[in-house]
Amino acid sequence: EAGVTQSPTHLIKTRGQQATLRCSPISGHTSVYWYQQALGLGLQFLLWYDEGEERNRGNFPPRFSGRQFPNYSSELNVNALELEDSALYLCASSLGLDTGGYQPQHFGDGTRLSIL
Amino acid sequence: AQTVTQSQPEMSVQEAETVTLSCTYDTSESDYYLFWYKQPPSRQMILVIRQEAYKQQNATENRFSVNFQKAAKSFSLKISDSQLGDAAMYFCAYGGNQFYFGTGTSLTVIP
Numbered sequence: 001e002a003g004v005t006q007s008p009t010h011l012i013k014t015r016g017q018q019a020t021l022r023c024s025p026i027s028g029h030t031s032v033y034w035y036q037q038a039l040g041l042g043l044q045f046l047l048w049y050d051e052g053e054e055r056n057r058g059n060f061p062p063r064f065s066g067r068q069f070p071n072y073s074s075e076l077n078v079n080a081l082e083l084e085d086s087a088l089y090l091c092a093s094s095l096g097l098d099t100g101g102y103q104p105q106h107f108g109d110g111t112r113l114s115i116l
Numbered sequence: 117a118q119t120v121t122q123s124q125p126e127m128s129v130q131e132a133e134t135v136t137l138s139c140t141y142d143t144s145e146s147d148y149y150l151f152w153y154k155q156p157p158s159r160q161m162i163l164v165i166r167q168e169a170y171k172q173q174n175a176t177e178n179r180f181s182v183n184f185q186k187a188a189k190s191f192s193l194k195i196s197d198s199q200l201g202d203a204a205m206y207f208c209a210y211g212g213n214q215f216y217f218g219t220g221t222s223l224t225v226i227p
Contacts, residue, residue, distance in 0.1 A: 003160075033215065043207065043217035056214050090161065102149040102211035107161035 002026065004108035006091050012114045013081050021076040021111045025093030031055075032074040033094070033105055034066060038087040046089075049074055050097050078113070086115045120210050122218035129198045130226050136183075137193045137221045139208030148212035150184065150191045155220070156204040164206070167191065200225050 005024045013019050025032050034046040045058035049068035057064075063079040072093075078085055089112075092105035120141045129135035141150070152164040167175045167184050174182050179196045195202055203225045208218040 035215075035217070040219075042219035043209075045215045045217075048215070058214060088159070092161070104151065104163045104166055105161075105211075105215075106163070107153075109160050 004091055004093050004106055006089075006108040006111050008111060009109070010112045010114070012116060014116050015081055015083060017081050019078045019081060019085075019113055021078075021089050021091075021113070023074045023076070023091030023093075023108060025072050025074070025091075026106055028095070029093035029106070030072050030096035030098075031094045031103070032068055032072065033092040034074070034076045035090045035092065036060075036087045037090055037110070038084075043090065047076065055097070081115050083115050086113060088112050120208050120216045120218040122206075122208050122221050124221045125219070126222045126224070128224040128226055129195070129202075131198055131200060133198055134194060134196045135198055135223065137195075137206050137208075137223070139191045139193070139218055141189050141191065141208070141210050141216075143189070143210065143212060145212045148210060150182075151209040151211060152180070152182070152191075152193045153207045153209055153217075154202075154204045155207065161207070165193065195223075198225050200227065 007022045031050040033048050035043040047057050048055045052068050066076040068074045088110045090110045092107045094103035094105045148169045150167045153161045154164050155161045165177045181194045183192045205220045207220045210216045
């Protein structure tokens with residue numbers, strides 16, 4: 001069974017540009033989560049999608065946005081990039097809300113976003 | 117707001133010994149889950165163990181077990197018979213209306 005896949009592995013941008021990160025969940029998973037893992041700060045929750053809808057978002061500015069497609073894959077978009085956006089962005093997937101409770105999340109390898 | 121605190125940035129344990137990693141959390145929710153994840157140097161996060169808040173019985177997965185103290189909002193992870201492959205960053209995580217991770221504990225296993 002394929003795990004959570006993220007692309008690209010690395011992404012280099014300059015300040016002010018826009019970045020798009022992609023995530024494909026494990027087959028059968030309908031929930032997708034995005035996290036930012038900056039150096040020394042642990043994981044910060046960004047977004048949670050389930051069945052195509054945004055369920056919740058963390059304490060990040062609106063320039064962090066995303067969407068979930070009908071096939072449950074997801075995109076994270078970061079506009080007007082700033083230097084402090086440099087981080088590892090992790091995507092996770094899980095069984096959906098309809099399965100009851102909070103299901104364990106399975107993580108991808110992440111996208112390393114570097115802002116120059 | 118919910119928070120997760122791991123007060124031990126680094127821990128070390130002798131191979132075959134037992135180590136306990138600490139985690140406390142704060143929440144006003146009644147329905148939530150707690151998790152321990154492991155992130156080896158290869159960086160993919162792996163679920164170690166899960167605890168439902170409504171269950172009084174502590175979760176156990178082979179050599180990994182938790183001590184869940186709901187009233188104290190404490191959720192520690194015990195690793196028995198430590199192995200070299202247990203060396204990793206361990207994150208305590210809270211799953212409720214949102215998801216919160218602690219800052220991690222780096223575990224070194226000494227041969």
